[in-house]
Amino acid sequence: MAIKKMLSGNEAVARGMWEAGVQVAxxxxxxxxxxxxxxxALFPGVYAEWATNEKVAVDVAVGAAYAGKRALxxxxxxxxxxxxDSFMYASMTGTEAGLVIVSADDPAMHSSQNExxxxxxxxxxxxxxxxxxxSQEAKDLTIAAFELSERFDTPVLLRLTTRICHxxxxxxxxxxxxxxxxxxxxxxxxxxxxxxxGNAIKRHPVIEERIRAIAAYAEDYPHNRLEMRGRALGIxxxxxxxxxAREVFPEASILKLGMSWPLPEGLIRRFAASVExxxxxxxxxxxxxxxxxxxxxxxxxxxxFPLTGEFDPSVVRQSxxxxxxLPASVIESAAPPDPGPLPARPPVxxxxxxxxPTFYVLNKLKVPVNGDIGCYTLGLIPPLSAIHTCGxxxxxxxxxxxxxxxxxxxxxxxxxxxxxFFHTGVPALLNVVYxxxxxxxxxxxxxxxxxxxxxxxxxxxxxxxxxxxxxxxxEPLVRACGVKHARTLSALDVDEIEKTLKEYIKLDExxxxxxxxPCALLPEAxxxxxxxxxxxxxxxxxxxxxxxxxxxILKSEELDEKTQRPKALIDASLCTGCEVCAQICPRDAxxxxxxxxxx
Amino acid sequence: MKEVINFLLCGVGGQGTVLASxxxxxxxxxxxxxxxxxxxxxxxxxxxxxxxxxxxGKQVYSPIVGLGEADILLAFEKLEALRNVRALRPGGLxxxxxxxxxxxxxxxGGQTYPADENILGAFHAVTERVHFVPGERLAEELxxxxxxxxxxxxxxxxxxEADPALSGAALSAETWLKxxxxxxxxxxxxxxxxxxxxxxxxxxxxxx
Numbered sequence: 129m130a131i132k133k134m135l136s137g138n139e140a141v142a143r144g145m146w147e148a149g150v151q152v153a154x155x156x157x158x159x160x161x162x163x164x165x166x167x168x169a170l171f172p173g174v175y176a177e178w179a180t181n182e183k184v185a186v187d188v189a190v191g192a193a194y195a196g197k198r199a200l201x202x203x204x205x206x207x208x209x210x211x212x213d214s215f216m217y218a219s220m221t222g223t224e225a226g227l228v229i230v231s232a233d234d235p236a237m238h239s240s241q242n243e244x245x246x247x248x249x250x251x252x253x254x255x256x257x258x259x260x261x262x263s264q265e266a267k268d269l270t271i272a273a274f275e276l277s278e279r280f281d282t283p284v285l286l287r288l289t290t291r292i293c294h295x296x297x298x299x300x301x302x303x304x305x306x307x308x309x310x311x312x313x314x315x316x317x318x319x320x321x322x323x324x325x326g327n328a329i330k331r332h333p334v335i336e337e338r339i340r341a342i343a344a345y346a347e348d349y350p351h352n353r354l355e356m357r358g359r360a361l362g363i364x365x366x367x368x369x370x371x372x373a374r375e376v377f378p379e380a381s382i383l384k385l386g387m388s389w390p391l392p393e394g395l396i397r398r399f400a401a402s403v404e405x406x407x408x409x410x411x412x413x414x415x416x417x418x419x420x421x422x423x424x425x426x427x428x429x430x431x432x433f434p435l436t437g438e439f440d441p442s443v444v445r446q447s448x449x450x451x452x453x454l455p456a457s458v459i460e461s462a463a464p465p466d467p468g469p470l471p472a473r474p475p476v477x478x479x480x481x482x483x484x485p486t487f488y489v490l491n492k493l494k495v496p497v498n499g500d501i502g503c504y505t506l507g508l509i510p511p512l513s514a515i516h517t518c519g520x521x522x523x524x525x526x527x528x529x530x531x532x533x534x535x536x537x538x539x540x541x542x543x544x545x546x547x548x549f550f551h552t553g554v555p556a557l558l559n560v561v562y563x564x565x566x567x568x569x570x571x572x573x574x575x576x577x578x579x580x581x582x583x584x585x586x587x588x589x590x591x592x593x594x595x596x597x598x599x600x601x602x603e604p605l606v607r608a609c610g611v612k613h614a615r616t617l618s619a620l621d622v623d624e625i626e627k628t629l630k631e632y633i634k635l636d637e638x639x640x641x642x643x644x645x646p647c648a649l650l651p652e653a654x655x656x657x658x659x660x661x662x663x664x665x666x667x668x669x670x671x672x673x674x675x676x677x678x679x680x681i682l683k684s685e686e687l688d689e690k691t692q693r694p695k696a697l698i699d700a701s702l703c704t705g706c707e708v709c710a711q712i713c714p715r716d717a718x719x720x721x722x723x724x725x726x727x
Numbered sequence: 728m729k730e731v732i733n734f735l736l737c738g739v740g741g742q743g744t745v746l747a748s749x750x751x752x753x754x755x756x757x758x759x760x761x762x763x764x765x766x767x768x769x770x771x772x773x774x775x776x777x778x779x780x781x782x783x784g785k786q787v788y789s790p791i792v793g794l795g796e797a798d799i800l801l802a803f804e805k806l807e808a809l810r811n812v813r814a815l816r817p818g819g820l821x822x823x824x825x826x827x828x829x830x831x832x833x834x835x836g837g838q839t840y841p842a843d844e845n846i847l848g849a850f851h852a853v854t855e856r857v858h859f860v861p862g863e864r865l866a867e868e869l870x871x872x873x874x875x876x877x878x879x880x881x882x883x884x885x886x887x888e889a890d891p892a893l894s895g896a897a898l899s900a901e902t903w904l905k906x907x908x909x910x911x912x913x914x915x916x917x918x919x920x921x922x923x924x925x926x927x928x929x930x931x932x933x934x935x
Contacts, residue, residue: 134753134762159768238767262763262790295790296752296764368790375788442793467809467849471838473830475740475775503773511835581768674835679774682829701872 130300137292140263140299141202141230142167144270147302148226150200151175152192154185156551157580158204159239160293161232165202166583169592171304178583178592181521181551182207186214186229193223194321196312198274202230205246206520210552212249215283219253220331221321222281224312226274232288235411235438239579241501241520243436245412250285250389254339257285257389258351259367263297265351269386272351280342282335287388289411291368291438343390351386352395361453362403364396364416364427369409372444376454391419400425407432407453411439477506479680480648480657480704482619483572486543488676488708489626490514495541495568495633496531498524500553502545503579503647504572512677515543522552525560525569532565539633541568546602547577547585554609560638561610568632569640571602572619574647582650606640613639620645621726622711648704658705658721662696666717669693673709673718681709731784732893733792737811738803739828740777743876746910747801748779750880753906755783758898765790776807778814798893801883803862803876804828809846818854820893822886822930824862824879858886858930865925874915874922877907881926900927 135143141164145153153176155165169176179185182203192199201211208215208231215229231249234240250257258273260266266288273284319327346352361380365373366388373382383399385391400406400420408417408429417429432451434443448454477484487507490497491514499505499518508515517527528540544553549571560567577583584590589599606614613635617624625643632639646653662684669688673681673696680702683694698709698718710718711726720727734751738744748764755762766779780791792814800815802808802823815821823846832838850857860882862875884903887893904920911919 134756134764162768290767291765291790294766294768296749297787297790298756298761371788371790440791440793441789442796445793465849465852467812467841467845470806470810471830471832471836471840473739473774473776473806473810473832475773476831478741478773506773509831511831579773671835677831677835679828679831679834681834683834 130302132298132300134296135263135267135299136163136294136296137260137263137266137288138163138294139167140266141270141286141288142171143299143301144267145200146171146174146304147267148271148274149198149305149307150274151197151307152189152199153177153202154179154188155202156180156182156185156207157577157583158182158207158232159580160234160290161202161204161207161230161288162580162583163293164230165592176592178577178585180586182211183214186211186218189227189229190214190218190223193225193227195314196224198226200228200230203232204240205231205233205244206240206242207231208246208249210521215249216253217323218283219255219335220323220328223277223283224315226277227283228270228273228277228286229283230286230288232290232293233412234290236290238290241518243412245415246285246287247388247415248413250287253283254335255283255285256280256339256342256387257287258386259287259388260292260386261367261370261384262292263295263299265386266292267299269351272386276342280338280345282338282342287367289368289438295368339390343392346387346390346392347394349387349392352392353384353386354395354399355382355384356402357381359402360404362399362406363409364399364406364420365409366416367411369411369439372439372441373409375441376444376448385416388416391416393423396420396423396425400427409433409444412436474509475506476509476677476679477503477512478648479678479702480653480706482574482643482645482648482706483507484512484676484678484706485620485622485625485708486570486572486643487512487514488712489622489629490541490543492626493629493633496536496538498528498531498540498542500524500542500544500548502548502572504543504545507543509677511675521548522556525553525556525567528567528569529556529560529563529565532567533563539566539568541570541633543570543572545578546571546573546575546587547583549602550586550600554605557606557611557640558609565638566636567638568629569638570629571606571640571642573602573642573644574619575644576647576650578647582647602642606642611638611640613637614642616642616644618645619643620706620708622708648706653704656705659700659703660698660705660707660710660721661719662698663717663719664695666715667695668715668717669695670714673713676708676712678709680704729784729798729893731782731787732799733797734781734799734801735778735792735797735811735814736781736801736803737776737778737807737814738824739807740774742803743873744777744779744803747876747880748781750903750906750910751781754898754903755781757902757906758783760784761787763787763790776810778811799883801879803879805843805846806830806841809841809849812849812853815853818856820856820858820886820890821850821854822858822860822879822883824875825859826863826875858882860926860929862926865929866922869918869922869925871918874919877919877922878926878929880907881923882930883926884923885927885930900924
C-alpha cells in the first residue's frame with residue numbers, strides 16, 4: 129500500500145515536482161507560495177534557488193526548460209505581475225522540456241496588497257491553467273502540468289490559493305522517475321526561440337492553434353471530473369471551492385474543473401443540459417462564469433456568491449439560502465451576539481525589531497515616507513505611523529522620486545528592505561541618481577528576507593541549498609549606482625539615525641542611509657536576548673517609551689504620584705534588550721544591557 | 728460521533744498555534760480519521776491575531792470552519808477568545824488559556840482590555856462549557872513559557888476523552904504524545920511530555 133502523509137499544499141507541490149523529475153526550480157519568496165521551494169530544496173540532487181525577483185525566476189526556469197530539463201518557477205500572485213513579460217514570451221516560444229509557473233493567489237489578502245485572480249493571466253497568455261482542490265491534487269496536478277506542458281509545447285500555470293497552499297491533508301507518495309544522465313545540446317532554433325517581429329508574427333497563430341487544441345483535449349481530460357447526483361442543481365467549480373460545493377450541496381451534481389482554462393465547451397454543454405439549474409461556484413472573479421455565458425449557456429454565479437474575499441462553508445451556505453438554493457433551516461441558529469468593539473490586534477513590529485528606531489525618528493521628523501513590501505510596512509501602524517504610501521515591491525523609491533519631481537514641497541523619504549532593494553529597488557535608485565531628485569532612501573537591512581520567514585538573499589552569504597555565496601555589500605552597491613551621500617549605521621542607534629536623517633533631508637542630492645542589524649528572530653540574534661527593566665522609582669509615567677510601539681512595554685498598574693499616569697513596565701518574556709526604549713527615556717528609568725554600547 | 732468535528736484555534740502570532748494545529752490534524756490521522764487543517768502565514772504572524780482550523784471526520788471536504796460552526800474553540804489568549812466567540816456553535820466547548828497579551832491599541836492607543844467577567848459573559852451566551860486553563864503559569868513552572876501550547880493540547884485531550892460522543896475515536900494520551908514527540912526537537916521531548924500531562928491534570932482539577 130502506498131504511504132500516506134499529511135502534507136500542506138505547498139509541500140505537496142514540492143513532492144509533485146520531485147515525482148515529476150523536475151531538476152531546476154527558481155522562486156522569489158512570497159506568502160502563500162514560499163514553502164514550495166523550501167521543501168523542494170530538501171530533495172537530494174535537485175537544483176533550487178532564491179532568485180532576486182519573480183521575473184528572474186521565470187527566466188531561469190525558461191532557460192532550464194530550453195536546455196531540456198523540467199523546470200518550475202513559483203511565486204505569489206503579485207509576483208506574476210513582475211514576471212508577466214517573461215511569462216508572455218515563454219508562451220510564444222514554448223520550450224524543449226516541461227515548464228510550469230506556480231501562482232499562489234491570496235483571496236482575502238491574508239498577506240498581500242490585492243486579491244487579483246491570476247486565472248486571467250492564463251487566458252491572456254494562451255496557456256492552460258490547472259487548479260488543485262486539496263494536497264493530493266496539488267501533487268497530482270503538478271505532475272499533470274508537466275505532462276501537459278510537454279504534450280502541447282506550452283508553459284502551464286498551476287494556480288493555487290492560500291487555502292490550498294496552507295491547508296494540510298493526506299497525500300499518497302510516489303517515486304521519482306529515472307532521469308536521463310546526459311543533457312541535450314542547447315537548441316539552435318531562432319525561428320522558435322528568438323522573438324524578433326519576423327519570427328514572433330509566425331508564432332502567434334501557433335499559440336492560438338495550440339490553445340484550441342488544448343480546449344479539445346480538455347473535453348476528455350481526466351482531471352475534469354463529472355460527478356452526477358441530483359438533477360435539480362448542477363455546479364461547475366474549481367480549486368478549493370469544490371470542497372465547499374461538496375460540503376454545502378451534498379445532493380448537487382458537480383462538474384469539477386481541474387483545468388479551469390481553456391474550458392471544455394462540449395462537456396459544459398452536456399452538463400448544463402442534464403441539470404435544471406446551473407450555478408458556478410468560484411472565488412474572486414467570474415472567470416468560469418463569463419466563459420460559460422460566452423457559450424450562450426444560462427448560469428448564475430456572482431449574482432449569488434461574493435465577488436470579493438474568500439469563501440468558507442458558512443459564506444457559501446448563507447449565499448445559497450438567500451438565493452433560494454437551500455432552505456433557511458440549513459443555517460443552524462441565529463448568529464450569537466456580537467461581543468461588540470474589541471481592541472484590535474493588528475500585526476506589529478516584533479519586540480527588538482531593528483526597523484523600529486528608523487520609524488520612530490521618521491515619525492518625529494514628520495516627513496512623507498514612501499514604503500515598500502516587507503515586515504517594515506508595519507511602520508504604518510500607530511504609534512509609529514510613519515509610512516504614507518506603499519503599493520508593491522520596489523515602488524517606494526520611484527514614488528518618492530516622482531513626488532519630488534512634481535514639486536512636492538517636503539523632502540521625500542523612501543524606506544525599503546534589503547531583499548526588496550535587490551528585488552526591484554536597484555533600478556529605481558539608479559533612476560533617482562540619473563534624473564537627480566533629492567530623495568532620501570533608507571535601506572532597512574536586517575540581513576535576511578524577513579516577513580516570509582527568513583529566506584537567504586544576495587546580502588546574506590548563503591544560498592537556498594545552503595552553499596556559501598558572495599555577500600553583496602549595500603554601501604558599495606549604492607555608491608556604484610552613483611549615490612555620493614551614503615552611510616551605514618547600526619539600525620538600533622537612535623541618535624545617529626536622527627542626526628544623519630536630519631543632515632540628509634537638507635541635501636539637494638540623492639542620499640542613502642543603510643541601517644543594519646539582524647532580524648531579532650534570527651537564531652544568532654535570539655542568543656543575545658537580555659530583558660531590560662523599568663526602574664519604577666525613576667519612571668514618572670511620561671509615556672514617551674509607549675510611542676515606540678514595542679509590544680514588550682506595558683502600562684504598569686502603579687501610578688506616578690505626581691502625574692497620576694501609569695508607569696511603564698517591561699514584559700521580560702518578550703523583551704530582547706534592543707535598548708531603543710532605554711535610549712529615548714529622558715529620566716534614565718530603563719536599564720541598559722550589561723554589554724551596552726549606548727551608555 | 729458527529730460526522731465532522733470542527734476545531735478553531737486562535738491566539739496571537741508567535742504563541743505556537745501553528746504547531747498545535749499541526750499536532751491536532753495528525754492526531755486525527757493517527758486515530759484513523761480523515762483530517763484537514765488550514766492556517767495563514769506571513770504578515771499576520773507578526774504579533775497579530777491568528778486563527779487556524781482543524782477538522783476530523785469520516786470524510787472532510789472544506790479545510791476551514793464556517794462562522795458559528797466550531798465544536799471546539801481552543802484559545803491561546805483571552806482577548807482572542809472573545810474575538811472568536813461567534814465561531815463557536817451553540818453548546819460548543821471553549822478551552823481558554825488564562826493569559827492576557829495586551830495589544831498596542833491598549834498600551835498606546837487608549838483602548839481597554841476586556842474584563843474576565845465580560846469574556847465569560849459572552850461565552851455563556853453561547854455555551855455553558857467554558858474551561859480556563861492556566862497554560863502560561865504551568866509552562867512557567869516547567870521552566871519554559873513556550874510549551875504553553877502543549878499544556879493546552881494536554882487539557883484538550885482530557886476534555887475530548889471525557890466526551891467520546893464528540894470525538895468518537897478512542898484517543899489515548901500516548902497517541903497524542905507520539906505525534907507531539909515527532910514534532911519537537913529531541914532535547915525538548917521530556918519537557919513537552921510533562922507540559923502535556925500538566926495540561927491533562929489542569930482540567931481534571933478544574934472540573935472537580
